[in-house]
Amino acid sequence: MPSFWSSIREALRGSHQDFTTGNLNRAIVLLAIPMVLEMVLESLFAVVDVFWVGKLGPDAVATVGLTESLLSLVFAVGLGLSLSTTAMVARRIGEKDPEGAAVAGVQAIILGLATSLLVGIPCLIFAPELLRLMGASSEIVRTGSGYARIALGGSGAILLLFLNNAIFRGAGDAAIAMRLLWVSNIINLILDPCLIFGWGPFPKLGVTGAALATFTGRSIGVLYQFYRLLHGTERLRILRKQIRVEIGVLWRLLRVSFTGILQFAIAHTSWIGLVRIVSIFGSAALAGYTIAIRIVIFVILPSWGLSNAAATLVGQNLGAKQPERAEKSVWRTGLYNMFFLGAVGIVFILFAEPIVGLFTHDPTVLPLAAAALRIFSYGNIGYAYAMVMMQAFNGAGDTITPTIVNFFAFWMLELPAAYLLAMHTRLQARGAYWAVVIAEASMAAVSIVLFKQGKWKQQKI
Numbered sequence: 515m516p517s518f519w520s521s522i523r524e525a526l527r528g529s530h531q532d533f534t535t536g537n538l539n540r541a542i543v544l545l546a547i548p549m550v551l552e553m554v555l556e557s558l559f560a561v562v563d564v565f566w567v568g569k570l571g572p573d574a575v576a577t578v579g580l581t582e583s584l585l586s587l588v589f590a591v592g593l594g595l596s597l598s599t600t601a602m603v604a605r606r607i608g609e610k611d612p613e614g615a616a617v618a619g620v621q622a623i624i625l626g627l628a629t630s631l632l633v634g635i636p637c638l639i640f641a642p643e644l645l646r647l648m649g650a651s652s653e654i655v656r657t658g659s660g661y662a663r664i665a666l667g668g669s670g671a672i673l674l675l676f677l678n679n680a681i682f683r684g685a686g687d688a689a690i691a692m693r694l695l696w697v698s699n700i701i702n703l704i705l706d707p708c709l710i711f712g713w714g715p716f717p718k719l720g721v722t723g724a725a726l727a728t729f730t731g732r733s734i735g736v737l738y739q740f741y742r743l744l745h746g747t748e749r750l751r752i753l754r755k756q757i758r759v760e761i762g763v764l765w766r767l768l769r770v771s772f773t774g775i776l777q778f779a780i781a782h783t784s785w786i787g788l789v790r791i792v793s794i795f796g797s798a799a800l801a802g803y804t805i806a807i808r809i810v811i812f813v814i815l816p817s818w819g820l821s822n823a824a825a826t827l828v829g830q831n832l833g834a835k836q837p838e839r840a841e842k843s844v845w846r847t848g849l850y851n852m853f854f855l856g857a858v859g860i861v862f863i864l865f866a867e868p869i870v871g872l873f874t875h876d877p878t879v880l881p882l883a884a885a886a887l888r889i890f891s892y893g894n895i896g897y898a899y900a901m902v903m904m905q906a907f908n909g910a911g912d913t914i915t916p917t918i919v920n921f922f923a924f925w926m927l928e929l930p931a932a933y934l935l936a937m938h939t940r941l942q943a944r945g946a947y948w949a950v951v952i953a954e955a956s957m958a959a960v961s962i963v964l965f966k967q968g969k970w971k972q973q974k975i
Contacts (some may be wrong), residue, residue, distance in 0.1 A: 608833020630670025
């Protein structure tokens with residue numbers, strides 16, 4: 515037991531272990547604990563917002579749901595760039611080339627800054643029109659346009675937060691990424707109720723205040739990230755001479771990122787499709803979906819932390835010419851993830867109503883949100899293995915395989931099934947939720963078969 519607790523303390527403090535050697539279980543613990551906590555903190559942004567916004571009524575919650583569905587495209591870009599960044603940085607670290615890792619990190623930041631401008635400016639201008647496109651009522655557009663402008667226009671903070679933490683994760687500095695989100699979340703936790711309800715000297719901004727609080731917290735976190743990157747860690751430091759465009763590295767990063775972005779864009783646009791289908795059944799159904807999906811995200815993001823640990827281990831061990839150790843780490847991480855999400859799913863199935871009751875007491879919204887949460891939870895075990903396998907491919911630099919799997923699972927299976935079950939059966943919105951479970955089970959089966967084939971071990975990056 516002492517060694518177990520010492521491993522936890524080392525994981526939280528920041529480990530100096532070489533993850534390509536030594537005990538594999540210890541390596542997983544040292545990487546996974548800070549990555550899981552990092553994702554817990556990231557998910558707090560969503561949960562805290564919906565907790566306070568839920569007190570403003572269904573229209574305010576629906577505003578958050580519609581905007582978040584559009585933000586999912588920004589998340590797709592951020593995640594796509596992040597996974598290629600983690601893979602390239604991890605490969606260089608595994609090859610004992612920290613300078614190459616720093617150069618790759620700089621190219622990722624350049625891409626992030628450019629993308630922030632390309633995405634943020636149009637979203638800032640056309641936010642109300644985007645809400646209308648998603649089926650928002652005139653009342654939602656009136657009250658929610660300010661929220662959408664800040665959340666979508668300030669999406670650069672999300673992109674850079676993702677990218678900089680991807681650099682730290684790839685280098686094995688997972689504890690730093692975790693602590694950075696502590697800073698952002700503490701600021702968000704304090705500002706959220708102050709700006710929404712006008713506590714103290716703060717203006718009462720309603721739902722717009724939630725967006726401003728989150729944007730402020732994330733932006734300060736990004737500034738802290740840049741400070742840590744420039745001052746360095748034991749594994750990685752960006753020097754002034756490395757802050758330049760390297761066309762060869764930038765092109766390789768873009769090549770891997772393109773399919774990575776497409777991979778997550780396919781997944782996230784399927785959620786936009788689901789939101790559009792659910793919105794047909796009214797604001798109460800949309801609010802119920804929004805609350806349920808925020809709760810699900812709260813537990814899925816920690817599971818992504820475990821998956822990110824697998825991606826880092828795959829990248830570093832392939833760089834160190836140890837493919838068998840890379841494969842073994844993925845199977846073990848997938849098993850741990852299955853136990854975690856399976857246990858959470860059981861809790862959600864048994865206690866859906868009281869859990870949802872923490873966020874809303876609206877008698878029309880609560881049963882709809884509870885039903886959505888319960889149905890989503892049936893797919894947890896399958897999704898647990900699928901997400902680890904997908905991140906393992908990504909960690910190896912093989913972003914094409916997960917993209918193909920996502921295309922068939924989400925666009926060819928989930929969306930058609932959601933439409934048919936929602937519109938042509940008595941299930942209504944519940945039909946869309948069951949389609950998610952069907953797609954997740956299919957993804958798990960296919961990804962395991964493809965992973966066993968082992969072609970990812972030959973991937974160059």
